[in-house]
Amino acid sequence: MAESTVRVSLIGTVEAALPAVSQGVAEEVVTLFDQFRDRVLRYVLSLGVGVSDGEDIVQEVFLSLFRHMRLGKPRDNLPGWIFRVAHNLALKQRSRRQRQDARTEWDARAVENHLAQVANPEEQLADVQRRKQVLAAVRALPEQDQWCLHMRAEGLRYREIAEALGMSLGAVSNSLARSLERLARVSAR
Amino acid sequence: MPHKTPHLTDEELLLTTDREISARRADYVRTHLPNCPECSARMERINATAAQFFAIHHEELNAELPPAATSRARLKAELEALDGGSGLRSWLDRTSHLLAGPRWAYALGAVLIVALGLWLLFGEPRVRDSRDFATASDSGPLLPEPRLTPGATRPIDVRQVCTPGPPDQMATIPVAVRQQVFHEYGMDQSQPREYEVDHLITPELGGTDDIHNLWPEPYSSTEWNAYVKDQLEDHLRQMVCDGKLDLPTAQRDIATNWISAYRRYFHTDKPLTSVSSLIWAEDRKPAAMR
Numbered sequence: 387m388a389e390s391t392v393r394v395s396l397i398g399t400v401e402a403a404l405p406a407v408s409q410g411v412a413e414e415v416v417t418l419f420d421q422f423r424d425r426v427l428r429y430v431l432s433l434g435v436g437v438s439d440g441e442d443i444v445q446e447v448f449l450s451l452f453r454h455m456r457l458g459k460p461r462d463n464l465p466g467w468i469f470r471v472a473h474n475l476a477l478k479q480r481s482r483r484q485r486q487d488a489r490t491e492w493d494a495r496a497v498e499n500h501l502a503q504v505a506n507p508e509e510q511l512a513d514v515q516r517r518k519q520v521l522a523a524v525r526a527l528p529e530q531d532q533w534c535l536h537m538r539a540e541g542l543r544y545r546e547i548a549e550a551l552g553m554s555l556g557a558v559s560n561s562l563a564r565s566l567e568r569l570a571r572v573s574a575r
Numbered sequence: 576m577p578h579k580t581p582h583l584t585d586e587e588l589l590l591t592t593d594r595e596i597s598a599r600r601a602d603y604v605r606t607h608l609p610n611c612p613e614c615s616a617r618m619e620r621i622n623a624t625a626a627q628f629f630a631i632h633h634e635e636l637n638a639e640l641p642p643a644a645t646s647r648a649r650l651k652a653e654l655e656a657l658d659g660g661s662g663l664r665s666w667l668d669r670t671s672h673l674l675a676g677p678r679w680a681y682a683l684g685a686v687l688i689v690a691l692g693l694w695l696l697f698g699e700p701r702v703r704d705s706r707d708f709a710t711a712s713d714s715g716p717l718l719p720e721p722r723l724t725p726g727a728t729r730p731i732d733v734r735q736v737c738t739p740g741p742p743d744q745m746a747t748i749p750v751a752v753r754q755q756v757f758h759e760y761g762m763d764q765s766q767p768r769e770y771e772v773d774h775l776i777t778p779e780l781g782g783t784d785d786i787h788n789l790w791p792e793p794y795s796s797t798e799w800n801a802y803v804k805d806q807l808e809d810h811l812r813q814m815v816c817d818g819k820l821d822l823p824t825a826q827r828d829i830a831t832n833w834i835s836a837y838r839r840y841f842h843t844d845k846p847l848t849s850v851s852s853l854i855w856a857e858d859r860k861p862a863a864m865r
Contacts, residue, residue: 408657410751412651412654412655412657414750414751415650415654416647416650416651416654417750417753417754418750419647419650420643420647423643423646423647424637424640424643427640428632428633428636428637428639428640431636431639432632432636437639437640437641441641441646444646445646445649445650445653448650449650449653449654449657452654452657453657461749517631517635520627520628520631521631524628535628536632538625538629539628539629539632539633543593543595544589544590544593544595545593545595555590555595556586559586559589559590559595560586562589563584563585563586563588563589563621566585566589566621566624566625566628567585567621569624569627569628570620570621570623570624573624573627
């Protein structure tokens, strides 16, 4: 609280410096963009949003972040904040465009992409089969479990996932334990 | 034959890897896991399953990602528009983060005192293990530069180290400070996502957020990366809490050469790969080290 007060008073008493403040925040936001862009974009694509829409969402996330930071709002758990905004925008976009089938498209694209990289036909067949099984198993998970899994795949800590999805730490670990157990059973077949 | 103690749940095994488990329960995990083949196997299976899915997720979606340059330029243009076209440097914003409130004042005082203390403790500059630099040239420093990052601690006692509390260390290091760290290390052109701006002396052992305790540590581009250092930090804290190591020694060893400290405390030349391996090493240390 004290930190926020100091920060606000510093900014508030030097009105003339506001453009300079915004410029500094803008530089920070671009640095954060460099750190998080790929991770956020991969996550929104995994929710079934197309690439073009995904890039628009990433833009909006970082513009929102700029507004958030310029107002001196809390900076703790910024990864959780960034993914929460991206998650909400992606769901809204997906709903608007009625692109529920995009995830199936992504699964097919995913397998095709990998297919082109594997040389040996037998190895290719086994590998593609395994990937199909894993992707199908993920698709069969409850949606919230998929979100947790994809965020974890993007390197978020449990605490950050909890912040992003508005869940408790225990609920996140329950979800991931459940999902990984199911995937392990699929892989063992 | 049934186990004398109840098995760990999958949730506990997962939270252990993220250091999100309570200190008391963590003690139980450390004693139970190495003696329970079932739990150890389950943990290995969870880790392998996660790694398999994460690899698929990354490989496939990476193929979909357009280059970042265009969207980065677009973001900068839109930020510029929001900014009203000002081209002024934001000294105020940067300093308002660096000069934020009593915590900063407290940290600065502590840093000045402790940096001096560490300098006195270390005495003459030490010769670093040449192995630690063997692969560092292309991937950033494996060890921090002592001149830039001597380490800085706050006054703290063993009871505070071993009492679970709110995870202050989870707070993000301000971007301005991160940029300053990269700049001081001459790494302005490096990809920030490949590095963790890490505490040399972990906050759990009394390290502070001061820049003299921060350095750019590679995540995975070298064998000795940020994740490996996390293992050492956990291990040293546990040794301090078990009364096997005094806190100043733990702080000094990790600040002087964390890779040497890792080798010494884990009795290995290579980083260990999982929590169960760490516990295995802990239980098999020579008695003299306990």
